[in-house]
Amino acid sequence: MRLKTKLSIGIGFLFTAILISGILGIIIIYQMKKDARLILEDNYETLVYSNNMLSLLEQQAWDTNMLRKFEFNLSKQERNITEPGEGAATSAVRNIFEQLKHHPENDSLEALIRQRIYEINTANQQAILHKNQLAEANARRFSNYLMIVFGLLALVAFTLAVNFPSIISEPIQTLSEGIKAIVNKDYTKRIRISQHDEFGDLAKAFNTMAEKLDEYEHSNLAHIKFEKSRIDTIINQMNDGIIGLDENRNLLFLNKVAENLLGIKEVEIRGKYAPDIAISNDLMRSLLQEKGQNRELKIYADQKESYFHLDVLSVTNNEKVIGQVIVLRNITPFHELNEAKTNFIATISHELKTPIASIKMSAQLLMDDRVGNVNSEQEELVKSITDDAERLLKITSELLNMSQVETGHIQLKLEPVLPEIIIDNATSTVSSLAQQKNITIKIDQGTYEQKMLTDPEKTAWVLTNFLTNAVKYSPEDGEVVLTTSMRDNNILFSVEDHGRGIEEKYLSRIFDRYFKVPGTPEKVGTGLGLSISREFIEAQGGHIWVKSRFGEGSTFGFSLPVYQAAV
Template identity: 50%
Template sequence: MKIKTKLRLGFSLLFIIILILGALSAYYLNKLSAEAKLVLKDNYETLEYTRLMLYELDKSDFGSSLNNFERQLIKQESNLTEPGEQVLTVKVRHHLEQLKATDTLNVAKHQQQIRASLNKIMDLNLKAIIFKNELANKTAHSANLFLIFWGGICLLITFSFIVNFPGYIANPIKLLTEGIKEIEAKNYNKRLSFTSKDEFGELAQVFNSMAQKLHDFENSNLAKILFEKKRIEAIINSMNDGVIGLDEHQHILFVNPVALKLFGLNENDLVGKFAPDVALKNDLLKDLLNNHVNHELKIYADAKESYFKKEALNILVPQSNLYPEKNIDYAFTNIGSVYILKNITAFHELDEAKTNFIATISHELKTPISSIKMSTQLLKNKQMGDLNPEQNDLIESIQDDTHRLLKITSELLNMAQLESGHIQLNILPASPIEILDYAIQATKTQAEQKQIKFEINYSDTVSKVLADKEKTAWVITNLIANAIRYSHEQSVINVKMLETTKEVKIIIEDQGQGIAPQYLDKIFERYFRVPGTQKEGTGLGLAISKDFIEAQGGNISVDSEFGVGSVFTLTLVKSFS
């Protein structure tokens, strides 16, 4: 029998028990209600009619009360419920008719007869009320006994169901859970023995089949697994990069020869050891395990200084994957990590050659470009002769291109200095107000050409900052020039300065086109220019600005809303000397 059928039968039994109790309760309640209704309605009304008739009969002037008496008698005649009540009522009617027709001398006689008949009617109904009350009590007593009997039986059946039925469901599940735990512990000899021919029996058969297949799989694939392990070890050992593997408890599992050479240790000094303990005596391993160390590592290898990049990979495996054909998301468990030391010396040498090349070319170009600029200034000098309008336009075009080339070569030189680490910073206490005023004056002419106004807001008591005055002025000038370039004509650029406990912030806010959200995290990258903008510049200004400020211990950030404008925030460290 299936579990579903057993559940249905069990709950159906409970439903039938509840239905029987409810039906019996309703039956006896209706019976008691009907008997009580008879007592209250029929007999009580008869007593009320006879009481009123006696009241009218006892009046001194019965003649005036005769009509009231007869109305009550008519009501009584229509409410005859007990045996013998009709005969007595007919006698009352008979005596009443005689009373109406007799003389005054016989009135008392007929009244006495009527009173006797009414008293008998009252006595008859009182006895009926007592009898029906006894009958109702008997019915209530029988109902109580019957309901107690059936309630006890139902209680026993329900209690037996509550005690035994959960065990029927829970015990096989408990055994199945224990079996699964054994399989999880790789005890593939575990078997379940359910004798029932229901879903639990089928589940036990499937479980036993699965355990047998896992047992066969483990035994049949052991040699293959060992072969694959040796092949993976051969691949790792043949890699040109240093590789070291750790388990989830940070014990070293393997180290390839390249890594051994870099660490300067033997395999026996590493494999099987707790990595943090070894790192106490080996700085390279300490940097490798430190998740906060992401910079290039300089290591003496191959008889020269070499550069390596660290990569850390966490090895995650699904907790359960018995049904790979089903599209099910599994929780993953970390079983260890692999650290790779990639040799990037060749790339580093190429980058250094590129930097030297750019520095050399920029330096060599700067002198002839400066000469061209000087020559154009001499040509515009009236002492050299007057120029016609076409010549004047040509000279101005040459000057604009010369200015742009000088700016490009200056930015390339700055970038080369930054990349080579040869940048010279003269960090001293400086007034941020003087730096900001210089930048505003330097861009004033550019702003007037587009009729752009500055709204400047800062306190005259702003503290000094630790900065290279020349480099910082160049950065702020570059930021304001960008704000002017990308602002609409006749707009406003807000420049303000805020001071906190440890920092001074210079905020430059424009009302230009803004920067699209997808480009915000790229604008400080070298050579990046927002698509669709003017083709002016090299895309190096913001990258160099960021490097200059960060080299001074500061920070530069941007917040922009496309179509509204951009806000650049320059943060400098306060000077407390």
């Protein structure tokens, strides 16, 4: 039987019981009311009329008022004849009363009429007694019926009250226990409900679900454990530090490298809130900083300074972030190789400067008439040797500067300097190269004798590099404009040429190391000059830039802060 049918039967029975009790009560009340009404209407009123007539007879004065009252009560009685013998007695009263109206002095008639009235009273009194006994019998009978029906209904209702709640509560409690077992991953739990209703169907569905879960658990658990163990082994064998966080930034795992770097064991912090750990751990605090992503960290590990690159990877599922993986990639070997390369370049560059300078000096002596005359072919050879020696000196100088930049050992000798000093130094260096191509260097100075705090040698080197490039890329008989100006407490230097210019797609890389604009002659340079220039200017708190339109020329510039004398 379905649960809905059971509920309908239970509620229907209660409704029927209430309805039957109500109907029986109404019937009993109605019957008792009817019996009382019959006694009142049929007999009690007759007694009233008879007693009124007897009272009038006691007055012994048959006047008109008394006759009228007697006539009134007698007429009422004549219309209320209900009992056997009452009609004959009432007719006799009428006959005698008619005689008394003509012979009021006849006492025998008065006695006869009184006797007949007593007969009427006696008949009604006996009828009242009989009807009262009948009403009592009916009341007892209906009371017994009502008690029997009420007892049966109460017994059935009590049975429903005791048993019906368990029909619903016990299956619900059983199902609740089964659900708790599933939550605790006890997939062997089964529900036994013998009811053939919705609860029975629900129990069958629950058991089917538990069987499927149990089957899935046993079929995949071993495989999942094996894969997890393999992944843990791989992660722990990596040379990179790996830290796993969930979506609430609670720590999930650390590999051995991360434990060594943080100085904390995984078992001590697993499941804890990472920012809480960062309070007492500087490295964890640095790793959790949002601005610290994708940057390089120097960490003391394995009894030496090591270098790590920080990567923070978001783990997503259906476009929802469910965690993060922090990866510290060990780049110490690359730093060591880069440092060895830098030291090698610096050593070689330094060692090459002396023989190159000697070659340049020897070439200059060969061109001196005091040593001897050379023919035109020899003069070309000597000139070629001089140019190559000059180029080698420039390359070695750039390499030495680059080694300073890479090692972070840029040595600045800052002092207040007028822009004119930088300009004179740079233009004098480039003047001979400009004269060879008949290029005019126009100076537009507007700094108003303001000084700047700078390293004059390195700043002049940067300006010389700009002017040299401008002269090289300018056509013969052209013009290069060197401009200085003031802007926001900064002195700006810009060098403008009217050469071939630079395509816009290459402008963002123009200050990168070893970058050369495609199409540039190979002999022009090493690709380090502009990169070194940026390092020198930014080390002094300045800014460097480039503007260019392909086919029209380029403008290179930099700015340095104005010197503020202490008050």
